[in-house]
Amino acid sequence: MRMLEDRIREQGLILSDTVLKVDSFLNHQVDTALALEIGKELAGRFADKPITKVLTIEASGIQFAMAAGIALNVPFVYAKKKKAITQSEQAYSASVHSFTKQETYQVTVSKSYLGPGDKVLIVDDFLATGAALVGLVQIVNESGAELVGVSCVIEKGFQEGRGLLEQMNVSVQSLATITRMAPGEIEFAEPVKELVEETV
Amino acid sequence: MRMLEDRIREQGLILSDTVLKVDSFLNHQVDTALALEIGKELAGRFADKPITKVLTIEASGIQFAMAAGIALNVPFVYAKKKKAITQSEQAYSASVHSFTKQETYQVTVSKSYLGPGDKVLIVDDFLATGAALVGLVQIVNESGAELVGVSCVIEKGFQEGRGLLEQMNVSVQSLATITRMAPGEIEFAEPVKELVEETV
Numbered sequence: 001m002r003m004l005e006d007r008i009r010e011q012g013l014i015l016s017d018t019v020l021k022v023d024s025f026l027n028h029q030v031d032t033a034l035a036l037e038i039g040k041e042l043a044g045r046f047a048d049k050p051i052t053k054v055l056t057i058e059a060s061g062i063q064f065a066m067a068a069g070i071a072l073n074v075p076f077v078y079a080k081k082k083k084a085i086t087q088s089e090q091a092y093s094a095s096v097h098s099f100t101k102q103e104t105y106q107v108t109v110s111k112s113y114l115g116p117g118d119k120v121l122i123v124d125d126f127l128a129t130g131a132a133l134v135g136l137v138q139i140v141n142e143s144g145a146e147l148v149g150v151s152c153v154i155e156k157g158f159q160e161g162r163g164l165l166e167q168m169n170v171s172v173q174s175l176a177t178i179t180r181m182a183p184g185e186i187e188f189a190e191p192v193k194e195l196v197e198e199t200v
Numbered sequence: 201m202r203m204l205e206d207r208i209r210e211q212g213l214i215l216s217d218t219v220l221k222v223d224s225f226l227n228h229q230v231d232t233a234l235a236l237e238i239g240k241e242l243a244g245r246f247a248d249k250p251i252t253k254v255l256t257i258e259a260s261g262i263q264f265a266m267a268a269g270i271a272l273n274v275p276f277v278y279a280k281k282k283k284a285i286t287q288s289e290q291a292y293s294a295s296v297h298s299f300t301k302q303e304t305y306q307v308t309v310s311k312s313y314l315g316p317g318d319k320v321l322i323v324d325d326f327l328a329t330g331a332a333l334v335g336l337v338q339i340v341n342e343s344g345a346e347l348v349g350v351s352c353v354i355e356k357g358f359q360e361g362r363g364l365l366e367q368m369n370v371s372v373q374s375l376a377t378i379t380r381m382a383p384g385e386i387e388f389a390e391p392v393k394e395l396v397e398e399t400v
Contacts, residue, residue: 029277029313032269058259059278063266069232077229078259113229 001041001175004153005188007034008176017182018128018156026153027060027125038175039067042123042151045173049148051121053077055114055140057107057132061124064153068123077114079107079136092142094135107135111143118145127152127174130161137168149173157189201241201375205388207234208354208376217382218328218356226353227260227325238375239267242323242351245373249348251321253277255314255340257307257332261324264353268323277313279336282306292342294335307335311343318345327352327374330361337368349373357389 013021025031042064043051054076056065065076081096083105093108114120122136133150140147150165155174165172177189213221225231242264243251254276256265262278269276281296283305293308314320322336333350340347350365355374365372377389 023310024312025275028280028310029275030266030269031275032266033273035266036270059262059280062259062262066230066232066235066263066266069230070236073233075225075229075231080228080259110223110228112224 001038003034003037004176007031008154009186012186014181014183014186017180018159020154020156020178020181020186022125022154027063030063035063035067036070038064038153039069040071041175042068042153042173043071043121045151045175046121046149046171050119051148052117052119053114053121053145055079055109055120055122055136056124057081057136060126064123064125068121068151072121077109079109079139082106082108092139094138096131096135098131099129107132107139109139109143114140114143114145116144118143119148120145121148122150123152124150125153127155127161127165127172128159130159130164133161134164134168137165137170151175154178201238203234203237204241204353204376207231209386212386214381214383214386217380218359220354220356220378220381220386222325222354227263230263235263235267236270238264238353239269240271241375242268242353242373243271243321245351245375246321246349246371249321250319251348252317252319253314253321253345255279255309255320255322255336256324257281257336260326264323264325268321268351272321277309279307279309279339282308292339294338296331296335298331299329307332307339309339309343314340314343314345316344318343319348320345321348322350323352324350325353327355327361327365327372328359330359330364333361334364334368337365337370351375354378 011024054065054069057079069076091108093106097104120140149171152174155177157177157179179189180187211224254265254269257279265276291308293306297304320340349371352374355377357377357379379389380387
């Protein structure tokens with residue numbers, strides 16, 4: 001998504017070869033007009049599939065789930081993060097290890113809001129190690145809902161997240177894929193051209 | 201806001217005379233169409249004032265700040281909650297005591313995203329004890345920005361939040377004000393009629 005890559009180049013802060021701060025326009029201060037465009041694109045990448053619900057994780061996924069929900073005219077659900085490892089019969093949960101914070105937390109979604117019959121698009125701001133997204137995929141699978149795919153705003157293409165999700169047979173889309181970065185430098189992957197299957 | 205009061209009556213879960221759960225449509229699963237209408241109304245209550253930025257607190261304020269930001273065509277900022285009481289020169293912060301969780305946390309906003317020249321509308325999902333909102337007001341005051349007012353989705357009118365904010369000379373609006381509740385019963389305040397000042 002060209003508009004997004006341009007903003008990252010202009011306003012993103014590259015602190016190291018793995019840390020990119022985009023909190024001036026995406027995840028602390030949020031440019032609402034840009035977030036709405038991002039929502040359209042997150043949803044548009046799966047436009048051929050019926051989607052009944054968007055799923056994300058608090059906090060920084062919420063604005064993009066909202067925007068995708070607006071584009072699709074469906075509700076969204078945000079999973080909650082909890083330190084306590086109390087299992088609840090009323091909730092689906094998955095353990096997620098945060099490499100940034102070096103701690104393990106539980107991701108939970110009430111069983112009332114996800115189940116067979118739902119066709120779910122998972123969205124999030126970043127795809128990097130994939131830890132949180134793998135947890136959300138496990139929750140969707142446990143619920144019996146159908147997972148349509150995972151659509152992310154920014155992917156760190158040099159980390160293992162995509163590989164982990166694809167091993168789980170999940171279809172993954174990202175609006176801006178960073179192939180390499182360092183303070184003062186950033187490279188994005190060429191936009192992927194859809195390949196038409198030539199064999200039937 | 202009649203549409204909101206009706207949804208609370210139909211889908212809200214009143215667990216006690218102080219605890220109302222609205223997580224089927226407002227703050228776990230979110231009805232995006234309703235959230236957009238709520239955003240228009242949150243902003244509309246201060247339609248006579250110029251607003252340059254919406255401020256809220258993660259996580260459950262984000263969808264309403266986004267919706268108000270869309271209605272006003274301005275960016276929004278969400279304050280972050282941190283356990284650590286590390287002061288930072290780069291951030292405004294305030295201590296907030298959560299009565300629900302019986303813990304004190306820090307609310308922080310980067311100094312880059314709030315300052316003199318900003319005209320700020322604070323929004324949140326609930327106004328009850330007012331603890332988090334008082335923290336946000338302190339941050340706005342510290343930043344030198346102008347506080348236009350506080351606009352909340354649901355107010356527990358029998359708790360002290362409004363009083364605390366009004367003591368700080370803050371203009372407060374809520375879209376649905378609960379005057380009394382108990383399992384199976386809920387009463388809302390009559391919509392406030394704007395009083396025209398008769399003395400000059």
